[in-house]
Amino acid sequence: MSEDSHPFERFLRDGMMPHIWCEGCGNGIILNCFVRALKDIEIDVNKVVVVSGIGCIGRLSGYTNTDSYHTTHGRAIAFATGAKLANPELKTVVISGDGDLFAIGGNHFIHAARRNVDIQVICANNFNYGMTGGQYGPTTPLKAWTTTTPYGNIEHPFNLVHLAAASGAVYVARWTTLHVRRLTESIKKVLQKEGFSFIEVITPCPEIYGRRNKMATGIEMMNWFKTAAEIRNASDPAEAEISPEKIVVGEFIDAEKPTYDHLLREMMKQVQERIRGEK
Amino acid sequence: MIVNKISVLIGGEAGAGITRSGFLFAKACLRGGLHVFGTNDYQSLIRGGHNFYIVRVDTEEIYSQADTIDLLLALNRETILLHKDKLVHGGGIVYDGEEIALNDEEMDRDDLKLYSVPLKRVVKELDGPLIMRNTVALGATVAILSYDLEILNAIVRDAFKPKVAELNLKAAKMGYDYAREHHAEESTYRLERTSLAGKRWIFLTGNEAVALGAIRAGCKFFAAYPMTPATPLLHFMAPLDREYNMIVLQAESEIAAINMTAGASFAGVRAMTATSGGGFCLMSEGLGMTAMTETPVVIMLAQRPGPSTGLPTYSGQGDLRFAIHASQGEFPRVVIAPGDVEECFYETMNAFNLAEKFQIPVLLITDKYLVESHGTAKLFDPNRIGIDRGLLLTADAYAGEEEYQRHKFTKNGVSPRATPGTRAAIVRTSADEHVESGYTTDDAELTTKMTDKRFKKLDALTKDLENYETTKLYGPRKADVTILGWGSTKGPIREAMKLLGKESPTINYLQIVYLNPFPVANVQKVLKSAKQTVVVENNKTSQLSSLIREYLLMTVDHEILKYNGRPFNPMELLQKIKEVL
Numbered sequence: 001m002s003e004d005s006h007p008f009e010r011f012l013r014d015g016m017m018p019h020i021w022c023e024g025c026g027n028g029i030i031l032n033c034f035v036r037a038l039k040d041i042e043i044d045v046n047k048v049v050v051v052s053g054i055g056c057i058g059r060l061s062g063y064t065n066t067d068s069y070h071t072t073h074g075r076a077i078a079f080a081t082g083a084k085l086a087n088p089e090l091k092t093v094v095i096s097g098d099g100d101l102f103a104i105g106g107n108h109f110i111h112a113a114r115r116n117v118d119i120q121v122i123c124a125n126n127f128n129y130g131m132t133g134g135q136y137g138p139t140t141p142l143k144a145w146t147t148t149t150p151y152g153n154i155e156h157p158f159n160l161v162h163l164a165a166a167s168g169a170v171y172v173a174r175w176t177t178l179h180v181r182r183l184t185e186s187i188k189k190v191l192q193k194e195g196f197s198f199i200e201v202i203t204p205c206p207e208i209y210g211r212r213n214k215m216a217t218g219i220e221m222m223n224w225f226k227t228a229a230e231i232r233n234a235s236d237p238a239e240a241e242i243s244p245e246k247i248v249v250g251e252f253i254d255a256e257k258p259t260y261d262h263l264l265r266e267m268m269k270q271v272q273e274r275i276r277g278e279k
Numbered sequence: 280m281i282v283n284k285i286s287v288l289i290g291g292e293a294g295a296g297i298t299r300s301g302f303l304f305a306k307a308c309l310r311g312g313l314h315v316f317g318t319n320d321y322q323s324l325i326r327g328g329h330n331f332y333i334v335r336v337d338t339e340e341i342y343s344q345a346d347t348i349d350l351l352l353a354l355n356r357e358t359i360l361l362h363k364d365k366l367v368h369g370g371g372i373v374y375d376g377e378e379i380a381l382n383d384e385e386m387d388r389d390d391l392k393l394y395s396v397p398l399k400r401v402v403k404e405l406d407g408p409l410i411m412r413n414t415v416a417l418g419a420t421v422a423i424l425s426y427d428l429e430i431l432n433a434i435v436r437d438a439f440k441p442k443v444a445e446l447n448l449k450a451a452k453m454g455y456d457y458a459r460e461h462h463a464e465e466s467t468y469r470l471e472r473t474s475l476a477g478k479r480w481i482f483l484t485g486n487e488a489v490a491l492g493a494i495r496a497g498c499k500f501f502a503a504y505p506m507t508p509a510t511p512l513l514h515f516m517a518p519l520d521r522e523y524n525m526i527v528l529q530a531e532s533e534i535a536a537i538n539m540t541a542g543a544s545f546a547g548v549r550a551m552t553a554t555s556g557g558g559f560c561l562m563s564e565g566l567g568m569t570a571m572t573e574t575p576v577v578i579m580l581a582q583r584p585g586p587s588t589g590l591p592t593y594s595g596q597g598d599l600r601f602a603i604h605a606s607q608g609e610f611p612r613v614v615i616a617p618g619d620v621e622e623c624f625y626e627t628m629n630a631f632n633l634a635e636k637f638q639i640p641v642l643l644i645t646d647k648y649l650v651e652s653h654g655t656a657k658l659f660d661p662n663r664i665g666i667d668r669g670l671l672l673t674a675d676a677y678a679g680e681e682e683y684q685r686h687k688f689t690k691n692g693v694s695p696r697a698t699p700g701t702r703a704a705i706v707r708t709s710a711d712e713h714v715e716s717g718y719t720t721d722d723a724e725l726t727t728k729m730t731d732k733r734f735k736k737l738d739a740l741t742k743d744l745e746n747y748e749t750t751k752l753y754g755p756r757k758a759d760v761t762i763l764g765w766g767s768t769k770g771p772i773r774e775a776m777k778l779l780g781k782e783s784p785t786i787n788y789l790q791i792v793y794l795n796p797f798p799v800a801n802v803q804k805v806l807k808s809a810k811q812t813v814v815v816e817n818n819k820t821s822q823l824s825s826l827i828r829e830y831l832l833m834t835v836d837h838e839i840l841k842y843n844g845r846p847f848n849p850m851e852l853l854q855k856i857k858e859v860l
Contacts, residue, residue, distance in 0.1 A: 061707075068708075072538075083543065
């Protein structure tokens, strides 16, 4: 490695830079935290598969030097489930957006969490569909302006960490892109944990979302995160509000539960032993 | 006296164990060395309604049910009233005369033999569950047909747990004894053990044959969402998964099922899913994704009548064009239509090979009639078709000199396929159009090149298919009439040809097994020398005719179409063939 090379060089596909993300977007921070986590825990990168859906953050899988599959809209979790079960040695990480994972792909999310499939889901929540032109999504706050809520949003948003916890995820955390160190620690933790893990990352989308909501720059959005964020580890995710005044972040759940993969292999072993016994 | 040639219908309400009883009776005939065909008819209900199962028995090979019934096993009154007119002259009805009173007026036939057996009373005497009436009726039937109770007993012992079997054996014996005492010598039908008894024939459904084919092909991942008539495949696979190291997962939807299947295949194992029309609608996007990312998958599409939810528990062939065209954009795929249980087994094995050799989706298009009917077959040859995984790289590390590229341009369009986890290879792909290394692109020139790459595989595939039986010709090489069909119509068509015997007009039958890519040369060869052509299909718009027009610029002379959810009966079909000529 030359002296000038970046410490993350081997994790990043530099030929793909510059990335497609807008000025002030938080996706680059998420990418940064992700590869830092890969580096810090010295994971065997050969075994890491990044599965992404459609949307701005979906492009992330193209920037990492890992095996990757960019699925159709909303299907990253279902795809990752198949890949992980077929080859249990893989570390399948799903990185996608709020619209992809919770609107069109919501069904896969709750069922994978319920099954406790050993996959790790990182959701970039930017409160809207950025890539397709700023429509409202399942996490858009009440009253927020988007291209499809010209008079303000009248739909109640999902509380993603509450949803994940209720669906059975064994690890649930929320950070903003301001919390780079804590976010990196969370990613490191889930990369070393078995079971369905979920990290929500609140990320600024000044260009498409912020502009319409009086936060036209990345700095303004980050200032919102800074003034509103309140770290409440181990608190009830049902109470983890996101409002102009308060964004509750933290590590809400870190539990142990047998994974689907584990139960499946155990059962296979038992049945095969029984059959051998019968023969 | 008619020996070893009979058609028996067992009917009753849903939940009364009709299919099970029919299956046991069929097995008892098979065990005696007879050929058997069994088909069921049921409604989308758990209790009530009317279900029936037809068992047809013969000494020679049979391919479908018959038009008529010789003996009716009626577990309720409705069965008699619904089916009495299908009984041949002099046919019989086994029923519980103590529970069902029949009056002459509603029967309106005096040629039938009525075999009353106190089914319910026997069950009560044994203090057994009401569902055991079936077994009493089966015992009585064996006596009426002068068949061997020991064969039925053996089947009962195989089918139930020891305690339950014990009770059922008693029930069968009591039914048998009662009928011997009260109905001896009345029947004109007899069943006898033949010299083939004990020979190893198998009796199974299309679904079971597909499942066995998949297991033999080394399928290691099967994900599906329950949908009739593909559900029994999931049922059959589920207990096998633990035994064969195969993962069987009931997905949350068909969308999930196809994407999980793609994921498993991407990870390097053979993977399959199965569904019916409505579920296949949900799979369409995923189907295109597997084609775009060149991820091999096998999908069984078991048709039922549509549109929409249609007739959930009935049969049809309305989805041929849908299978050929489903999903946006253009990409090569294989569509195979097995026509009997043997083909269900072997073509499933072929499907896996083709999917991996050309890294494309392969569809097995079946229907309710094929996958849920039981047919007799010789033991499958597990070694007839080998396993060819194509350009799958199984080494631990990639050894190529250049950087690995998942979608590398090659002469025939097929790129070496590494799986994630392979050292020294970044395995990357995208549902978006991509460059050779798998990165998303919207470059004009590359889009053309990548599309051409995928279609080069079609050329290679078409060439390879010359080694497959893409069509099959039955009957004389030259005939007055040539019938064309695909899929499950095979059984009734072959039966109709048997009924015709040596009469004129002479008929031959071209079964088109591979519908896509369309086997142009084979079909053309037959059609060129055909005098009159008739397409037989279970759909409204004759989709096969349209394919023939499309690929051969030829119009078939006649179309015989049935689209009421029911399969053709052989005599009905033969009459229609004679009518159109």
